[in-house]
Amino acid sequence: MKKKRPSLKDIADALNISTTTVSFVLNGKGEEKKISKELIAKVEAHLKEINYKPNLVARSLRTGSTRVLVFMVEDISNSHFSKVGRIIEDISYKNDYRVLFCSTENDVKRTQDLIHLFHERQVDGFIIVPPPGIEKEISYLLENEVPVVLFDRKIPDLEADYVIINNFEGAKQSTQHLIDSGYKNIAFITIDLDQIQMHDREAGYIAALEESGFSPNILKIPYDTSNIPSSREKIKKFIEKNKDIDAIFFATNYLSQSGLKCIHQIDAKLINKLGIISFDDSNFFEMYSPTVSAFAQPVDEMANQLMKIMLSKLKNKEQGVPSKVVLDGTLVTRESSLKK
Amino acid sequence: MKKKRPSLKDIADALNISTTTVSFVLNGKGEEKKISKELIAKVEAHLKEINYKPNLVARSLRTGSTRVLVFMVEDISNSHFSKVGRIIEDISYKNDYRVLFCSTENDVKRTQDLIHLFHERQVDGFIIVPPPGIEKEISYLLENEVPVVLFDRKIPDLEADYVIINNFEGAKQSTQHLIDSGYKNIAFITIDLDQIQMHDREAGYIAALEESGFSPNILKIPYDTSNIPSSREKIKKFIEKNKDIDAIFFATNYLSQSGLKCIHQIDAKLINKLGIISFDDSNFFEMYSPTVSAFAQPVDEMANQLMKIMLSKLKNKEQGVPSKVVLDGTLVTRESSLKK
DNA sequence: TTTGATTTTTTAAACGTATAAAATACAATA
DNA sequence: TATTGTATTTTATACGTTTAAAAAATCAAA
Known part of the structure; x- marks a missing residue:
């Protein structure tokens, strides 16, 4: 005894009217289509009583x-x-x-x-x-x-x-901010993907450095969600090898999060010596200690x-x-x- | 000049056959329905040529x-x-x-x-x-x-x-593990929601403690995604007030994560004195230092x-x-x- | 060349809705 | 009374599929 969901037709039959009328009332076009007040009320009552839910698949096909x-x-x-x-x-x-x-x-x-x-x-x-x-x-x-x-x-x-x-400007501005804070050896850690916004961020970073006469130092990580540990290894090695780095600009918020963990693992005090800024903000950043600066998108x-x-x-x-x-x-x- | 998406009818007309035939071929029922090899091939070629995509709304309505x-x-x-x-x-x-x-x-x-x-x-x-x-x-x-x-x-x-x-057993087992590790003052931090699995976890925690003659110490946080900072305040106050606690059992993985941040904020070294276990595992736990024990669901x-x-x-x-x-x-x- | 069997293809209806167009009812007007 | 107008409701069709049932085509046997 499978219960079929009621259709407009079932309702129309039950009330002895046409499906058109029911459809009009259902869609709030009762007045516009000059259905009489009593009939509108009657249909609405019935719709509510049986808790009618239209079949949106049918509606979509039609509309x-x-x-x-x-x-x-x-x-x-x-x-x-x-x-x-x-x-x-x-x-x-x-x-x-x-x-x-x-x-x-x-x-x-x-x-x-x-x-x-x-x-x-x-x-x-x-x-x-x-x-x-x-x-x-x-x-x-x-x-x-x-x-x-x-x-x-x-x-x-x-x-x-x-x-x-404007990724270029954002990255340039962020890098400039690190320079203004007195950092001299600013690394850029980014994702190795051929995407224009990543290129722009990199270009912005390089532009800011060049204006101040510093030279870039870039690490590119392969994008691979399934292999986070390996990216973290790469970041860790990079930081440990480049002892002279005094600040890091991360190209995305998830890179920053990975990066912060690496920094913490290398040396719990290291975070207090490094300048950090992230492209894209994250809830996480204002909870971390120290709180993390970011270039936030609007x-x-x-x-x-x-x-x-x-x-x-x-x-x-x-x-x-x-x-x-x-x-x-x-x-x-x-x-x-x-x-x- | 709006381009209408081709329908089965359009294809049928183009090939001068019926929609039924097209439909059978489309659904791979060609052989079964004894459509001739040549016709099947012809239809398939045409389907591919125009890159036909069936209207799944219509199909859903029908099926x-x-x-x-x-x-x-x-x-x-x-x-x-x-x-x-x-x-x-x-x-x-x-x-x-x-x-x-x-x-x-x-x-x-x-x-x-x-x-x-x-x-x-x-x-x-x-x-x-x-x-x-x-x-x-x-x-x-x-x-x-x-x-x-x-x-x-x-x-x-x-x-x-x-x-x-089996939430009760899981919680009991987790608590027992802390007891076995030598912790004597084990707190339980949970969510204040009237849900059976939370009750069971609490009951399991209490049961384990009672068997060993310890007394429970429970903090209940209101569930409120929008107000994480306030929960963290509560956890922080709880830990600071109960100086004698030597281990904490968190009832969910997100509570554990909040909790770990609180513990870190109170005192970076505190984590090394407290025993921690979480109900539900998380990727985060094996990356944290120290790595975090958990009762993992299968x-x-x-x-x-x-x-x-x-x-x-x-x-x-x-x-x-x-x-x-x-x-x-x-x-x-x-x-x-x-x-x- | 008719009959029957078999193979191949088509006709027609259905899913549940929306709506243009037609139909009905009813009152007012001439 | 017939006509017109207005208010109310219905008929009929379409959306794009699937599929049972009917029909047509083909072929073999008689």
Whole structure:
């Protein structure tokens, strides 16, 4: 005795009216469609009584819209991304959209799968932090006129909307701050990925050093979520070998966290001698001792801009030139970057 | 000039055959349905050529199945849950299901929204870590014969399938281990939530102490993700006030992490005097210094059991008595729980 | 060249909703 | 009374699939 979920038809039959009428009332179009007050009341009462839940799959098929957006980032548990995600979720809710979150882990194959999974299920829009090599899938979405907004990094030569920050300036400013604090031997620890935002950060670091006549000292770690211990080994060796380093600029917040652990392991007192600054802020940094300085991305503004673009694309399917938004971050100076 | 995505009909028209034939080939039923080899080849070639992607919304409406499962946990960024999630995702993929992850944040309202969101979109099954107060929605799903498997904690008086661990035994064993290591004044720091697994852990702690004639010393922190600093204040005060404590048993891995930071802040050397053990393991624990002992849940087995139950429910919609699986965890002893 | 058997392909309906267009009811007007 | 207008409700179709059942095509035997 399998209980079938009631459909509009069942309700219509029970009340001896047409499905159209029920549908109008259900969608709050009763008045507009001039359904009589009594009938509206009757239908509403019945809907409530049986606790009717519409079949959104059927609705989506009919309307062509799922009212679902996808937010795909490198790692949703990274507080930088999850903060943006939370704001996006709020704005979406207010506009009657739901948001699905997922992590690409910077893996192309996985990202492709996710994009297809959601596109075939007709989600209405994508907000994506694109991993390297994903150009083709993004183009595919674009060709099919699916709203896409890139975030955190753009894809060169691709005419897509994006919201990013000025990575070069941010990195230059951060490095300059360390120089201003009196550090003279500033290392840069980054990820060995061919992504434009990483190149920009590196370039900003080098530019600041050159202006002051210092020379760069860079360590590149392979990006590999599954092998954190090995990255930590690399960082450790690097620090131990370069005894003259008096400050380190980490290119991402998770690198900083790994780095701090390494520093602690090498020598619990070492942290008090090194100047530290991180690209991207993290909750962790104001809890650590010493508190850690960071170049923070404008989380609120990014989320707002992303959703502004997304909502406008959802509204007018025909689109003009892509919006290319480049925001400035702010340097948050805490204890770790002050000369001791 | 909006480009419509091609449908089965379009393909059928282009090839001058019926949609049925196309559908059979698309679903690999060509041979079975005795479509001629040449026609199969022709259709397949065309499908590939236009890079056809079926509309899964339409398919779901027709078949009544989305082949999507939902994995709802307290916090997907907690490594305990994300490890289980990863295995579940693997098994699901092999069985042609996709998995959506989401965090309830232990919030009833949010969980209700999520359950409705997904149920109305006809997902095929739910694996849920139920927050307190969610009984009604779970019952609702059960009544509608939606496959649900609870995990991490059960709901008393609810006839649902679940996979949990023996929290009482785990806590007792962990406490006993501290006693065996020579600690005499063991505190228990837990979350002030009316959840059965928390009660069991507390009871296990108390039972072990009583057997050895020690008396319990318990701190309960309110569960509140948004207010981590305040919990840390509470822990800090508790430790500072109870100078005689020589060991602490934390009821969850995130409490342990907060706790470790507090201990470090109070006195960098304090960690070397205290015995520490955590319920639930974490990646963090083997990186910390000292490495942290934990009572680890059998992540692999839990995931396997969860999926075994889920897949069987998905197969035979009619179900007999619920599967109630209670697993044993294992004590992972590391440096932090050895007497110094 | 008809019959039957077999192979191959198509017709038609269904899933549950939304909505344009048509239909009905009812009152007011001429 | 017939006509027009307005208010209310329904009919019919579409969205893109899947699939039972019917139909057509092919071939072998009689």
